[in-house]
Amino acid sequence: MTIDLIWNKFPLKQVELKLSKVLRCGQTFRWKNVNNVWSYTTKNKIILLKQDEEYIHYSWIASEDIRTQLKLNCHFDKETFEFIKDYFNLPIKLETLYEEWIEKDGLFKISSKKSAFDQFTGIRILRQDPWETLISFICSSNNNVKRISKMCDSICTEFGKYINEYNGIKYYSFPTAEDLSSNPKVESRLRDLGFGYRAKYIYQTALKFTSDEFPDITLDNLYQLRTKDYETAHQFLLQLTGVGPKVADCICLMALDKHDIVPVDTHVYQIAIRDYKFKGKKDLKTMNKKTYHDIRLFFKEIFGDFAGWAQSVLFTSDLSDLNNGVNKSEETEIKIEQKSEEPEIKIEQKPDSIVIQRKRGIILESPLHQENSEIVESTKKRSTK
Template structure:
């Protein structure tokens, strides 16, 4: 790391991105694109950076900005291959000397949140030597490390994760912030700040901190959350917050000071894994998997492996750990077997290693780290981010069913049998009819098939008799 620091002039870097400070850090130690979108945290906003000066394939400059609202500031991050850029935005502009102190605080938060004191390269080497499966993914999925999150936010987020997907969890977590926490600051998106996309008219973004336990503890919160689409999780969120507040009281504190309930959760970092897990399992809506997510992602229990259906599939696919014949549900015994097996393979940081394999197996990361002729992210994702909305971190993209694949195959065959420009148009019509056949009645289907056959026969006749 010392060599990297000597390669870059801080003054030059700050000039390159006004307001940002630099921290020499290779992507192999931290990949924001992976870590902030793989289902650990759900409040980071992602914005593409526009520039008419660089090629869309240029990887030497940052391509995205990531933002997170803390209790007293918004942290903005950018990343190039060897540098992490950061800056803070506050509700009120401070004198220069105070601003300097606050940036020092921000840097300390970054180092703690991303646990940068841990050498990820060294861990990857260890895991690769221990596990041939990990060796196959370590290069492509470099830079994936565990976050050290606020325990209360982490707990509430994973209570919302029950039978859910990342996009919907993100929506719920942001709803908690918008409805139960006052807005902190409004900031234009990067395109407006940089002036690098003059034709765009991006909306300013309002940032909300995560709410405190006391703000979610009132009985009426449950009904309101149900109206926001939380379902049965609404009661879990409210009752857990209520349990925390009642057990640890609620002193009248200012908005930028932790409540006693929050301090209690942080204190679990000093307890053993078993003790901390037992405390978490007392809360409503917290089972073994949710408790283990909190242990790993905010309570420093790096050996813990949260096991869900997805991890169970990885264990069966790569490590021969399968459920007993005829049983599909996760059992406590199978949970322990998978967790113990993977911990034995990966060691003290087994939870970190598991996160790399978990990410590599997500469909949203199917093309991650692979060379692509087109710029990334796609135009559709750019539009979403430009508007100030949260980009889907890991959308649940359904695989085509066998019936749909058969329809596409028929459509392709119809297109190839037709020659000439006019015939291609007819083939497109046939394809459209085939794709919509599911929505038709049986009589309509028969009529459509007859018309399709006549079209193909006529086209073949035209092809044979030019």
Template sequence: MEYKVIEENGKVMVEGIKDFEPSHIFECGQCFRWNREEDGSFTGVAKGRVINVLKDENNIIFHNTNKEEFLNIWVDYFDLKRDYGKIKESLAKKDSVMKEATHYGTGIRILNQDEWEILLSFIISSNRSIPLIKKSIESLCKRYGCFLGKYKGKKYYDFPKLEALQNKSVEEIKESYTGYRAKYIVDTVELIRQKKVEIYNLKNLSTEKSKKELLRCSGVGPKVADCILLFSMGKFDVFPIDVWVRRIMEYFYFSEGTTLKKIQIFAKEHFEDMAGFAQQYLFYYARELGIGK
């Protein structure tokens, strides 16, 4: 990927990034710690840092960072070395639905997020709306995460480390609006603490083996496991299916009442090793058009 990186006054301006639209990236269901500002930019917490991202015509401006940090951290986080133009071109050839979906969500990129954070975040996400998920996560961060400082007058906290959540009771975790998921969090914290699941080693395993390990975690079912694999472990052959994605697939490809297994088989065979990318384009496309609700 060719782009020009210019640093000035606490910000980095990048010219020539293709296939990068902040709203597509941050509003396609893959992350919960990014929020839209009044000026249309997005402020988020990742990698122990607070960063603001703004698209200005053909340039992307990263505020509250520097060139060295951008090259060493954010290039990987935003998956800037991957050619999404080729991915969209390949998927568009699959069928007319994907041709429309890739055009509609043209600026989507799959973020390379922290495995531990994504594990707990998607346990919290089960059967909830995004505003409630964000509320729970921010509460946990404020209670147990390290203070990172202020940005534009607002205080920001890092995602809690494993150590900070050890020996916390279900009732304590419930104070962060997690509901019945509090027990899942407490049990999963203990499982990871005992190294019964090596969360940071799973990406080195096959998709099948890493998924099997994730399913040992309390509160992790097939859909949540697939989300963790896709959004933090680079397993792009998975196709997360929740109620909404199932409706989307029934709307575009099947009749109502199709089994999850049939949809999974179809996605694996039809989209192959690009299934995860296809899911994100379909999810964003259908949500924006109000399909599947």
């Protein structure tokens, strides 16, 4: 079936948003790039984006089950534009933030290398759907961007709703909590699809959102975390199976409007040591809660209320696939050993692997993850009225 696309555009310079960087820097995992057109699905349409020096061009393809109506074009044009503004946090002026970061970078940076804020413009934090972000970052455990993207694609194809087709590719919506918990075979099917131990985390987290046993864990409460303080949001997320402190911080930053939060991993730690004045061991072997907390506050003291945004630029500049090897960081192996109430991280350099372990086995890619208690699979489903 041939679809005649109607493209609209609005002015936005690449210093405010660079799609090719933002959509592949580890924040989001479902955007596809075919012939320089970026595509993504919401619950009722495929969104298409492309960019030139001066404009963002956008179009959409409605879900196949929506009948064409004369008023549909106007409605979906407006809806798509509003989605783009919200998803990319466009009300926040990035160029102004970069000016502030460059000034602060010059005061605190000890490395003689050119500033990441000069080299990597147009990188902003997304405002993603909290439910999708939660499940996506559970998938990020012991993983890389390419594989996480494959998992997110698989979970949509298997459990989501068919939307439509574009350029020979079939698109599906992201599955709901009900989609991922309505059948006890969901976990085994996820394992068949290559999710490994993450299958259990996803299924049990979905159950918590649909079970009468957890009345406070609802999608409404998840979305309302955008209006709550960081501590409240963080503690809510830690109730969920497969979510440790680092994953919770990623969700807070990328979905819940907590712009100052800096998720700390070994890349971020090495940036603090190598390029700034953070006092710590370059060859650190253990990192406890205090160190994690200190690094997060360290970046906030430098970059202020948008420290999480600034950190994303520094992190992106450290990814070799985006900068052709400049500032290339080695992959690391991270091990956690539970020795006391305050867990420690064992960090060992090892190419092409990130493994996180405790006495009871492999867990999340999080320096401070403490495994959540398991949910009983026979839990009574939350009744709908």
